[in-house]
Amino acid sequence: MQKIAVKKIAVFTSGGDSPGMNAALRAVVRTANFYQIECYGVREGYNGLINDDFAKMGPRSVRNIINQGGTILKSARSLEFKTKEGRQKAYENCVKHGIDALVCIGGDGTFSGAKIFNEEFGIKVIGVPGTIDNDIFGTDNTIGYDTALNTAMEAIDKIRDTATSHSRVFFVEVMGRDAGFIALNSGIASGALDILIPEKKDSLEELFATFRKSGERGKTSSIVVVAEGEQLGGIYDIARATKTEFPDYDIRVAILGHIQRGGSPSCADRVLASRLGFGAVVGLMEGQNCVMAGMRSNKLVYTPIEEAIRKHNEIDKELLAISEILAI
């Protein structure tokens, strides 16, 4: 591998945390160490860059974290970094520590910050996609998505037990204010009657028709999985409208919330994070800049950050069709 001039890098986690961020951090720190690159960890994302919260990290500083959820570096959505003054302070701190490049672990907000920082000050940046939402273009999966999916599926399985016992209808909200990947896949995996996602314009009439059909076929309990960002106006309103249409239904709402962001990462997320953390450091060594490391069809690829933010992974239409065919 041809080495180029990255001697000192800084790594941070930013935006909503996701299971596997620690595994990615570990991979960055240990790969850097392997190639004799000095590595600093920055606490609380961009806030740490602004507030000069840097700490040198060696291979032992990331021991016993591959299995831990959350992020030992902490995370934040920095408002100050959105200002020119904030970014100027961040730049001055990078210069003070002699940082050549930043490894930015996070989602699209994190990458937008990295892109503007790179354009304004010329510091090299490379992104590692860490978000449970799986809404980043340039990688088949983001770090944390698989774990979140399994968490959602297990929770819905439990809800199904009580739904069946009481012949109830449950509306279960899962995370994803802009993306329906968690809803669609956890919904299919848990046998949901219907799945409402931001990418698909549903109507109450369609939902009611699905309920009617399922009633005719003898179904006595159902689960409807609702992504946070669905377009029908909020889970409680949907539940209320359903009660008005079907007064006999015994309806409950369950919001899974932040349990989906926590917990020990799955095997798939640990391996993905290890490959992408490694890929980020190697990418910098090979001269990559302002790109995101991702895995597509099991291959490490680099996608311009601009593209990763602008484009979106499409919801698989076949999966949507399958969910409808199998539900009733």
Ligand code: F6P
């Ligand atoms: O982007 C990850 C995510 O968990 C989304 O699915 C969710 O809408 C959002 O973050 C919640 O953000 P917060 O933790 O700030 O409430």
